[in-house]
Amino acid sequence: MLAGPSRLDAAEPTLDTLEEDHAIQRALCRDIEALADGLPKLPPLPEVRRLCDRVMRVAGAHLVRAELVFERLPAGQGPSDAELETLREMHALDATHADDLVMALWDHVGREPEAHVGQLAYMLRCFFDGCRRAIALKESWIAAARRAGAEPGVRPD
Incomplete structure (x- = not known):
């Protein structure tokens, strides 16, 4: 059953959106770690396809969101x-690892x-390690923003 639009597709992402993203990313990291631990055996092709997606x-x-x-976030609160x-550089490396990983799988x-x-x-380990490192950094920023009562505003042009 297909669900309707989700927060993943929200036009104006929030700190809550990022926390939801992190839960999804942590689940992916656990699945990739389990795959790495189970090598040389790979799951069936449909599972590999879903994992790559x-x-x-x-x-x-x-990452973009x-x-x-x-x-x-308001100046001084993010x-x-x-x-x-630094986050952009981490994300660029994670994106490169993602492309390479999908190709290798x-x-x-x-x-x-x-x-x-x-x-x-x-x-596999580079990908989940990089993701977990970026999540930890972003979660520290989310916690600080929440303590300050900050929420993302309209982006200035």
């Missing part, structure tokens, strides 16, 4: 410009179970 969703919409929310730049499907398994395990 989830990775790309996180690397796309979730987080940057938008933090940029729209991360500094330098901190935002598809490349690994149908191969001999032992072919390049070490490389795939490393890529």
